[in-house]
Amino acid sequence: MSDSLVARVSWPHGPFIGRETSRREYSFQKTAAQLSLLEHLQGTNQVAAPNQARSASVPNTKGPDVKPRLLLMGLRRQVLFGQLSHSRHANCVTGAGNPPLPVWCSTKCPQMRLSSLSLRLGFRRIPSICSSFMDFQVWDFPGQLEYFESAFDLEDIFGSLGALVWVIDAQDDYLDSVARLNRTILTVQQFYPGINIEVFIHKVDGLSDEYRTDTFQDIVQRISDELSDAGYENAPVHYYLTSIYDYSVFEAFSKVIQKLIPNLSTLENLINTLANNCGFEKTYLFDVLSKIYIASDTRPVDMACYEMCSDYIDVIVDISELYSWDHPVRKRLGDQIPEAESHVVLHDQTMIHLMEMNKYLCLVSVIRNPEAKDKRGLIDMNCRTFQDALNEVFSRSWEERTAQGAASESK
């Protein structure tokens, strides 16, 4: 991973050279762009190499850019991403496990910065899959950058994009941001109509409820009006109200990422079946590291359940940190299932049940049925069945991909 990180970070300077020179002489600009392209290609080669090393038996036809890309954009530096990637650390540091969390990455970026910190929602367990199942690149863009200048290779930026996340500061004057967003949408959708556009109306914690709704509606109205004026009806734009002082950012990001997961409906069906049969109130399939959920049952969103599940993961991870030390003297007393399993019963008989699915994912459910305590064996068994099904879903989708890869290679 670190290799590809280096490679990724190195190439965006290319466009920068191009940008500065383009102002002076147009003829040179082309070469610069070509240069940057060349550099980019070199970059991809560098990235491809470790991939191949890792999966010698698997034909690497995907290239590194098949990774879905999340583009974070907005007028000024937002703190979203820092919060997302550091949230676990933040909890450790403050210890309280409560938002508001400390804020990282709050400085303005004078330069284009590519953080290819990937949110790995992945799957490395199955031996033949060496690259993770879903490895997102998150690209964080400074808002002031004019990426539609000809110096910027649109294909580079938007080519393998999964979603464009546009962050609007709701506490600020957002007209400029909205105008820019519209421009971006119109440009992007000409070339890449498949991109999801997600608008985060951010920092809403400072607004009163009423004003918040007004702001939300105003922004939605402005964007959809302008888009339909430009002849672009029913644009795939989705809006979320977010704040770092609660879990809404995680919720919104979860929704964004879920749209990029190819098997979402299968997963949801599986979880629904499980939840209905076991009487779960709400079930989430979490990515442990980022605490984003990649699927959940289709019952209405319940922030309270999400908070409890997400905090319970924290508890388990923190406790594991304290007692997972390695020492030859530590002996096991008998056989046990290799995946972690945990549950807690709260004062009002609510049960939170957590089961590790694989290295990255865990299934967390809230059960309010008081009988559940006595039927834990049954619940555990059902969750194991779900785990098998989940493994099958992911392995199937991998097989398909290799089949496609083999087909395209034979051509």
Place this chain on the structure above:
Amino acid sequence: MDARKKKRKVLLMGKSGSGKSSMRSIIFSNYVAKDVRRLGATIDVEHSHVKFMGNLTLNLWDCGGQDAFMETYLASQRGNIFSDVAVLIYVFDIESREVDRDLDTYHSIIEALREFSPNAYVFCLVHKMDLIQAEHRTRIYEERSAVIRSRSSDFRVDTFASSIWDQSLYKAWAGIVHKLIPNLVVIERFLTAFAKKINAEEVILFERSTFLTVTSVTSEVGELNPIYDRHERLSNIMKAFKHCAARNTLTTPASAGFVVMHTKTPQFNIFLGRFTDNTYIFLVVPPGEASYNCAVLNTMLAREGFSKAAAGGAGGDGFPLPPSESVDDHAGANGNGV
């Protein structure tokens, strides 16, 4: 004698603004660290009775720290305040600019204490350590505690570095309550025998509402655990989750709690459950499904034994415990029975 044992007077003193009431609110009143900014200054003395471990009541005297109050404590109120003190907790603000003056005040308080309750325990908390850069913390803390000791007359003083923003607060207070609990020896003897029987790496007893470590027993293997501050961190983790549970089940943190928690991982198994009315027991056992279940069953059995003894009145004060011999018998019986 008996009455004094059950109601122990705890004095909480220190310069104004050093964080006495904040600490008290977090530990005993379920405040979250960020909520303490709502607290105002303490006027004169705030008395609060903190129920701890059942019938042990801490009679907590939170003494406002303004100079005017301090003078009255030392002059007109001297006998009232400093008599019958079981514990003095003196809080030093690490950021204070008048270290010498603070120490002078501290010294005169120690003198008053020596006059009226020479047998009291003295704890000094060097507070707000989070404001010091991490790399200097140990050095500054050690310097400061050496100075404090030199001004403490013949009292044996325990010093702790603390901050409300991390687990060090729990460490300090666990050390304090540990000193206050009667028949702790009996409890510890029981736990040691019990831990051995169920092959536990570690058994920790937590107080129910504060989640402070009452006592703990660690096996030889468990002793090798490289994380030394794990007890405080556990207090912190569990208390944070209790707050979360309270928020999301629409109750107050005081009434929220856990009935039981099981965790099985490939490296360890953990059981957390109610032990007596006022304590949680926390078991860490090596992995192994069958032995884990045995350990849990044994804990339940031991708990029943405890509650029977409490109902029979055999336990006496503080902690409902059968006499020490029968405790060992009891644990032995459990081990053989399963």
